[in-house]
Every structure is written in structure tokens, then in C-alpha cells.
Amino acid sequence: MNHPHNRRLLRLTGADTRSFLQGLITNDVNKLDDGLIYAAMLTPQGKYIADFFLVPEGDAVVLDTDADQTDALAKRLTMYKLRADVTIAEDPRKVSRGTGTVPDGAFGDPRHPALGWRGYAGQADEATDWTALNVQHVIPSAGIELTSDSFLLEMGFERINGVDFKKGCYVGQEVTARMKHKTELRKGLAQVTITGDADVGTEIMTQDGKAAGTLQSQSGNQALAYLRFDRAKGPLNAKDAQITYAP
Numbered sequence: 001m002n003h004p005h006n007r008r009l010l011r012l013t014g015a016d017t018r019s020f021l022q023g024l025i026t027n028d029v030n031k032l033d034d035g036l037i038y039a040a041m042l043t044p045q046g047k048y049i050a051d052f053f054l055v056p057e058g059d060a061v062v063l064d065t066d067a068d069q070t071d072a073l074a075k076r077l078t079m080y081k082l083r084a085d086v087t088i089a090e091d092p093r094k095v096s097r098g099t100g101t102v103p104d105g106a107f108g109d110p111r112h113p114a115l116g117w118r119g120y121a122g123q124a125d126e127a128t129d130w131t132a133l134n135v136q137h138v139i140p141s142a143g144i145e146l147t148s149d150s151f152l153l154e155m156g157f158e159r160i161n162g163v164d165f166k167k168g169c170y171v172g173q174e175v176t177a178r179m180k181h182k183t184e185l186r187k188g189l190a191q192v193t194i195t196g197d198a199d200v201g202t203e204i205m206t207q208d209g210k211a212a213g214t215l216q217s218q219s220g221n222q223a224l225a226y227l228r229f230d231r232a233k234g235p236l237n238a239k240d241a242q243i244t245y246a247p
Contacts, residue, residue: 010090132219
């Protein structure tokens with residue numbers, strides 16, 4: 001899931017491209033003037049459909065998407081397009097990534113400085129353990145942490161610059177805004193310590209057998225988990241693995 005080449009690109013062109021996207025995505029399209037944007041599309045009920053990067057290329061906008069989501073995303077964009085002057089086409093280029101000096105023509109990853117850069121003009125990839133970086137900095141990945149049941153604020157999208165609360169309406173905006181104004185989230189993505197082995201998706205349980213969450217990406221003795229915070233205060237286990245959450 002984290003390999004840079006498990007990505008596909010969609011190229012959007014036409015006079016209405018930016019205004020079309022502005023009414024659909026969680027971030028402010030006007031930020032394209034400053035570089036790469038990270039955003040998502042939601043259902044009207046505020047649940048996750050797909051996340052992607054928006055790449056400014058003159059009058060066009062390129063969407064850097066998870067390969068497993070690209071076809072469905074293109075279909076949904078086409079459904080919303082109606083009579084808007086927007087053309088959606090596959091872009092055959094590859095995505096490059098690295099954590100060193102940003103090459104010419106590449107962009108800093110807007111989610112976190114430690115995630116380096118993303119390039120779309122044939123830059124050389126750098127060998128990096130992206131899963132380890134994601135776990136270290138609590139970055140959710142499509143198809144692992146981010147699923148059709150996900151709410152963005154529980155997945156940390158405000159912290160990783162994936163949502164804008166001043167941009168105005170978009171699909172799913174009302175639910176997201178309500179969650180923002182709650183006193184605190186009862187569930188969410190967190191880093192945990194893991195001792196032992198357990199598969200991604202293993203249910204996390206309390207000592208007295210109550211469900212406390214789900215184990216997700218892992219790197220060494222650290223992992224990401226979707227937790228019910230009220231049940232994550234004592235000893236936890238994911239089958240034979242011991243899980244410790246220390247907020």
C-alpha cells in the first residue's frame with residue numbers, strides 16, 4: 001500500500017476544474033497556488049471515499065491517487081460532473097518519492113515534513129521505509145487505516161493538513177464540521193506499542209474482554225491502531241500480542 005508506484009494519476013482539465021473540485025473535496029483548492037494539496041472526498045454522511053494529492057500544472061489539476069481507488073474515484077467524479085466544463089483522463093506518469101532534498105519540479109509532502117517530497121516528472125525514487133514513517137508520525141494509509149467507515153477527524157486529517165474549515169461547503173462538510181466542534185473525539189487513530197505478532201485488522205481487546213479497537217500498520221515494536229479511547233487505558237491485547245497505549 002505504501003509503495004510509491006501503487007499510485008495512479010488522473011488529469012482534470014477544463015474551465016470549471018477548480019470550482020468543480022472546490023465543491024467536492026475537504027481542502028481549499030485555492031491552496032494550489034502554493035503547491036501540493038492533500039484532501040479527500042466524502043459521502044454526504046461524512047465518511048471516507050478516497051484521499052489524494054492535488055498537483056498544480058498550469059490550468060490543469062492532477063490527482064495523485066491510490067491505485068486501488070482510481071477507477072472508482074474517476075467514476076464518482078464523472079457522476080458529479082454533470083454539465084461542468086471538466087475533462088477527466090488517466091495520466092500515465094509515475095509518482096516518485098524521497099525524503100532528501102526536494103528535486104527540481106517536485107513538491108514537499110503537505111502532510112508532514114518528515115514525509116519528504118513527491119515528484120511527477122521522472123525524478124529518481126529514494127529507498128525509504130514509508131510504513132515506518134507513517135507509523136512514527138501517525139499517518140493513515142488508504143485501504144489500511146482509511147476505509148469506508150472512516151471519519152476524517154478521527155483519522156487525524158486536521159493535523160495532517162487534509163481538511164479546511166474555512167473554505168465553505170463540500171460533500172460531507174456538515175458532519176465533519178459537527179465533529180470538529182465536539183468537545184473531544186471518543187475514537188481515533190493513535191500510535192501504540194506492540195509486543196508480539198498480530199495481523200493488520202486484528203481486534204484489540206481489554207483485559208475483561210471488551211472491544212477497544214483495531215490493530216493497523218506496524219513497524220518494529222510500534223503500530224497504528226484505531227482505538228476507543230475510553231477503553232484503551234489499561235492492558236490491551238490483539239490475539240497473542242500485547243498492546244500498550246500511552247497518550
